[in-house]
Amino acid sequence: MALAAEDVEAISVLAHQSPQPRGAAIEALRLAQRRRGWVDESDLAKIAGLLAMTAAELDAVATFYNLIFRRPVGRHVLLVCDSVSCWMLGGEAVRARLEAWLGIRLGETTPDGRFTLLPIVCLGACDHAPALMVDEELHGDLDAATLDRLLERYR
């Protein structure tokens, strides 16, 4: 779904509160992404206009951050930690099991558009390694059994 009127209003308020409108850039991109799952050209141009930036300037910002998506993603984004503590405790096995279950590799989206699988840096859940996030939800202490139970919810 494209940027709604209420989003435009919210972005305008944020831009107004900031000493310069562009201070709202990241929050605006996050808002747009909440609607569509990613930021498309039309969202980008519209937000840039609200923030007195060019679309190219805003794209330079958008492409810098790990979690602003400039390409379509699935309805659920699975972020599997590939940093050191998870790696030591079986993170690669978690990734392999996810790839097998979904039938895709890291960086890909399932053909039905339900899931995107991406690597993520340390999630700050090293005491529950290996860990992954599904959308906004953190899951830790993963092994084959807990991972299968989690995936069962999405079958």
Add this chain to the structure above:
Amino acid sequence: MSERPLTRNIRPGEEPPDLAAYVAAGGTAGLRKALGGMSSAAVVAEVTASNLRGRGGAGFPTGKKWGFMPKDDDPRPRYLVANADEMEPGTFKDRLLLEGDPHQLIEGMIIAAYAIGAHAATIFLRAEYSLAARRLTRAIAEARDAGLLGADILGSGFDLDIHLHRSAGRYICGEETALLSALEGGRAIPRAKPPFPAFSGLWGNPTVVNNVETLCNVPHIIQNGAAWFRGLGIGDDAGTKIYGASGRVTRPGAWELPMGTTIRAIVEEHAGGMQDGYELRALLPGGASTDFVPAEKLDTPMDFASMERAGSRLGTGTMIILDQRTCPVAMLRNLEHFFAQESCGWCTPCRDGLPWVERILAAIEAGEGEDGDLDLLAHHVQMLGPGQTFCAHAPGAMEPLRSGLRLFHGDFRRHLDGKRCPWK
């Protein structure tokens, strides 16, 4: 049982205290004392006397940082930023504070803002901490409704509001000047220092950036005094520290302990020692960007000076433990993959050097290393070290590599000579 001021209200797995529960447990006493009669200079003086040092990794004295703010006749607006961009691999201590007791951070921020004369404050929260975001949002609203934020806080005439900024994810945002670039809606590129943020920070205005754990200490220092705080530490450093351990220990976790607790006490008593079949070989004491400490140095106190004497740094105080069943070359490859990916790309040595390091390590791990590779890696340690790059990112990345090349030299040789990874 020693005192645990930072985590006394924290019950993992349960909802954090709401404002009423926080106050009932003694919360806001420090705030009431600060705003009820202390001058801002007196607050800075108390924190300076407490010997509180930054808990984000660099360990800069907090009172001194606050003291760098311009004098009162500087008319520019001032800002306080809580650095909650906890993205150092192996680090999960601020999460505990953010999720477990959000009002403690808010109280610390109000006192800190009062001390430096800021009327606007921001919590810069990493993207993935969604539970912390929900709890902080609720706590900020509660504080506002109770008159702890907004105009004329507690009748003191001091005004402050706190804004929660959820980042969009990038390790470099934890670097304080890159963080400011991000808050200004740009790519998170670090800035040259000087000028330091205290003189020219957010939007060119005087700004203090403090770590979450640092700020959470402030209410307790004001309430109980600098001498009390200094007395909490075992050695030269003051206060408590939230230490953590991950890897093949029996009970990975984070614990608030007296500053200066030994590595051995943390690993053996609190983390329950190593799991059956695993031996501790070495550890990164304070996140991915600290030098390895070998098993022979387990009796080192985890304080700033002792860790430097042991050839490393306290860093974030959350240790990553290498066991004998994990290939150290592969571990270094994993670490340098992280640093290469998270380089902001601004300066050439970091942008080009880190991926090169990662490729060399991957080749050695795969049994495709060449004779000159160890020299080439050592060369990178020099060329990406302190003073060679724009910020501390690449030098941080070189810390585990520098010590790893030395400590695991034999393992590197076995990969090179045997043309395979002995762990596979």
